[in-house]
Amino acid sequence: MKYSYYPGCASHGTAVDYRSSVEAVFSRLGIGLEEVKNWNCCGALHVPDRTVKTALSARTLASAKGLDMATPCNLCYSNLMRARTELQDSTLRTRVNEALTEKYDGNTKPKHLLEVIVKDLGLPKLQEQVKKPLKIRAVPYYGCLLTRPENNFDSTENPRSLDDLILSLGAVPVKYYYKTKCCGGPILITNEDLALNLAKELLVMAKESGADCIVVTCPMCHLQLDAKQKEVESKYDIKIDLPVIYFTQLIGLAMGLDPKNLGLSQHLVPTDKLITKIGGK
Amino acid sequence: MKKESILPESRDTAFRDQVLKTHVGEKILTCMQCGTCAGSCPVSHEMDYTPRQLVRMVQLGLKKEVLSSNTIWICTTCFSCSVRCPRGIHPTELMEALKPIAVAEGITNKNAKFDNIFSNIIKNSGRASEFLLISRYSLAEPGMIKQLPFGLSMMTKGKLPLSIDRMENTGELEAIFKLGEPKKEINGIKEKETGKEKEPEPAKTEENKTAEAETKK
Ligand code: SF4
Ligand code: SF4
Numbered sequence: 001m002k003y004s005y006y007p008g009c010a011s012h013g014t015a016v017d018y019r020s021s022v023e024a025v026f027s028r029l030g031i032g033l034e035e036v037k038n039w040n041c042c043g044a045l046h047v048p049d050r051t052v053k054t055a056l057s058a059r060t061l062a063s064a065k066g067l068d069m070a071t072p073c074n075l076c077y078s079n080l081m082r083a084r085t086e087l088q089d090s091t092l093r094t095r096v097n098e099a100l101t102e103k104y105d106g107n108t109k110p111k112h113l114l115e116v117i118v119k120d121l122g123l124p125k126l127q128e129q130v131k132k133p134l135k136i137r138a139v140p141y142y143g144c145l146l147t148r149p150e151n152n153f154d155s156t157e158n159p160r161s162l163d164d165l166i167l168s169l170g171a172v173p174v175k176y177y178y179k180t181k182c183c184g185g186p187i188l189i190t191n192e193d194l195a196l197n198l199a200k201e202l203l204v205m206a207k208e209s210g211a212d213c214i215v216v217t218c219p220m221c222h223l224q225l226d227a228k229q230k231e232v233e234s235k236y237d238i239k240i241d242l243p244v245i246y247f248t249q250l251i252g253l254a255m256g257l258d259p260k261n262l263g264l265s266q267h268l269v270p271t272d273k274l275i276t277k278i279g280g281k
Numbered sequence: 282m283k284k285e286s287i288l289p290e291s292r293d294t295a296f297r298d299q300v301l302k303t304h305v306g307e308k309i310l311t312c313m314q315c316g317t318c319a320g321s322c323p324v325s326h327e328m329d330y331t332p333r334q335l336v337r338m339v340q341l342g343l344k345k346e347v348l349s350s351n352t353i354w355i356c357t358t359c360f361s362c363s364v365r366c367p368r369g370i371h372p373t374e375l376m377e378a379l380k381p382i383a384v385a386e387g388i389t390n391k392n393a394k395f396d397n398i399f400s401n402i403i404k405n406s407g408r409a410s411e412f413l414l415i416s417r418y419s420l421a422e423p424g425m426i427k428q429l430p431f432g433l434s435m436m437t438k439g440k441l442p443l444s445i446d447r448m449e450n451t452g453e454l455e456a457i458f459k460l461g462e463p464k465k466e467i468n469g470i471k472e473k474e475t476g477k478e479k480e481p482e483p484a485k486t487e488e489n490k491t492a493e494a495e496t497k498k
Contacts, residue, residue: 009409012446016439038449040407045358046399048380049461050304056403056457078360099456148360149373156364182323182359189418189425190392191355194327198357227435266438 001120003070003111005033006060006080009041010073010219014227017263018219021248022072022113024261028129028252029121033070036063042079045186055096057083062104072113072248074218078145080110085150112146114217114247115153118161123168131256133170134278136212138250140166140173141202143221144182156180165247166215169254174209178202185220188228199224200232203240213243213274215250222246227268243271253278287343297342299382305374312336318362318372328352332362332372339375348383352376354392394421404458407448412441 011019026033039060043053057080061069071077087093087106097103117126140162147156154161159180163173184198203225206214216222226244233240245264252262253275264271300306312333319331329350330338338347347353356376363371384393398417402409415432419425435441448454 009411009446012408013411013442014435014440040448040454041403041409043403044399044409046396047403048377048384048396048400050377052400052458052461055460059453059457096460099453099460101453144357144359144361148364149371180361182357182361184323184357186357186359187324187355187392189415190395194324194355198323227431227440231431266440268434268438 001030001116002032002034002067003116004064004067004108005035006039006042006069006071006076007035008071008073008076008219009044014223015072015219017266018072018222018246018248020261020263021246021252024257025248025252025255026113028255028257029117029126031116031121034067036060036069039063042076044075044079051092051096053079054083054086054092055099058087058093058096058104059100059102061087061108061110062100062102064108066107068109068111070111070113070116072217072219074112074143074145075220077110077112077151078148081150081152084108084110109152111152112217114146114161114165115151117251118165119153123164126165126251127168130169130254132254132279134250134254135170136274136277137172137174137210138166139176139206139209139211139214140179141176141183141206141214141216141221141225142180143216143218144180146217147180162215162217162247166250169250171250171254174211176206176209178205183221183224185224188224195224196228196232196235199228200236200238203229203232203242204238207240207242211242212277213245213250213271215247216244217247229269241269243267243269243274245271245274287338287346291343291345293342293344295342296344296347297339300339300375300378303378305371305378308368308370309336309339309375311368312340312370313368315367317365317367318370321361321365322356323359323361324355324357327355332356332376336370336372336375339379347379348386348388353379353383354390391422394418400458404454405451406445407451407454408446410442410445410447412443413445415441 040056043056047053061080061084071080087104142159142162147154147159166173181202182198183202184195188195214225216225222244229240249262249264259275264275301309314333314337316333319325319333322332325331330352335347335352353376358373360373363373395418399409399414402413432441
């Protein structure tokens with residue numbers, strides 16, 4: 001199995017821990033991720049001009065060289081999916097292609113890494129690599145843009161893929177009614193109060209479920225729920241202390257990989273208790 | 282939140298038509314005010330007008346109220362409204378389409394500032410360096426100084442590199458960003474691309490000019 005790999009900007013910054021775990025886990029699974037050379041930002045949610053944003057994604061999609069394009073980030077995934085749909089309009093495609101050296105032909109299929117594992121690899125195959133079934137309870141948090149506005153692999157309203165993944169690693173996915181509710185990430189810098197309020201609701205609900213951790217699939221969600229968790233605690237005078245880990249880190253732990261190689265020491269909410277509970281180093 | 286009553290005189294059909302001509306405009310008139318969007322929205326309680334109200338206000342051409350509301354700026358782009366709307370209206374994309382119009386109208390706020398800084402960074406280096414983004418925005422918004430301890434804690438974890446992440450070759454970016462400027466897009470309006478007409482029709486260009494002239498007033 002081989003994919004063209006689009007890491008997205010966060011992989012080089014706030015999500016370096018995610019990146020380490022992706023590299024460790026995918027190489028163990030024998031899934032090739034060939035990083036796109038000279039890749040550009042997808043525009044996230046902040047490049048206002050539509051055509052420009054579509055062209056940014058088109059440039060990335062054009063570099064896939066006949067492979068499916070895998071990405072670890074919900075935002076990047078959502079943008080690539082949207083661009084792909086819009087570029088079905090041949091006039092727009094022609095116009096966008098005028099700006100590109102390598103032309104986009106409409107064939108590249110964007111995939112989120114979760115989709116690659118759940119659908120392409122398949123959970124039974126993943127289970128073969130599980131050395132240490134995780135006897136924990138975990139909150140499956142999908143965030144908004146993994147399944148919206150469109151995706152190729154799960155339900156928009158009530159996705160199951162992450163629940164199934166957690167289950168296949170020997171852990172229990174808890175019922176979580178906020179699993180696709182927005183974490184507030186996109187407005188964190190500009191409307192912090194409101195963003196923290198959204199994060200608080202998610203964190204409180206997760207805490208009340210009695211879970212040992214929250215599992216995420218996106219650098220933005222991780223930033224909100226992990227890096228900002230302390231601020232939420234002090235702002236609302238509550239205690240959460242709930243580790244937030246990437247789904248690839250969860251897989252890595254179940255494979256018995258060294259938590260250090262999975263970037264788990266780079267989180268702001270300590271993960272030691274969770275790791276001890278799992279029986280890791 | 283205090284709302285003034287809206288008078289019929291404040292209707293602006295040119296504005297309504299301008300929005301209807303954007304890539305998401307087509308379906309706006311079919312809104313049946315069911316409120317599914319507002320009920321799905323995680324931030325509607327903080328909005329001056331909920332997504333449902335905003336759609337209605339666009340139908341009515343309430344330009345001033347629409348463009349000066351906080352609604353389009355605190356929308357988190359979560360697409361909850363869009364995937365649920367029974368009429369296939371995409372309120373999310375409506376918000377996106379309204380932003381450039383608001384900016385062209387001279388609306389300045391921190392969100393517009395942030396988007397502008399973000400875009401410029403991408404235009405120049407092709408990638409969003411979080412450090413550059415935060416530091417530039419902090420210069421523009423002095424209140425950001427209270428984020429300093431957070432930035433430092435991220436740095437200690439090795440998650441906020443000071444080096445600027447750039448593409449190796451930013452050659453194509455200029456052409457890509459130029460796509461946002463040409464005549465076909467004025468004030469963020471993209472004329473409907475039917476696949477037939479490549480050149481902008483003179484009539485439509487005229488209308489756009491009028492719309493633009495009006496916004497200047
Ligand atoms: S969900 Fe759609 S039809 Fe219903 S009020 Fe919102 S925009 Fe109108
Ligand atoms: S996309 Fe914006 S308007 Fe729609 S539900 Fe999300 S926050 Fe609300």
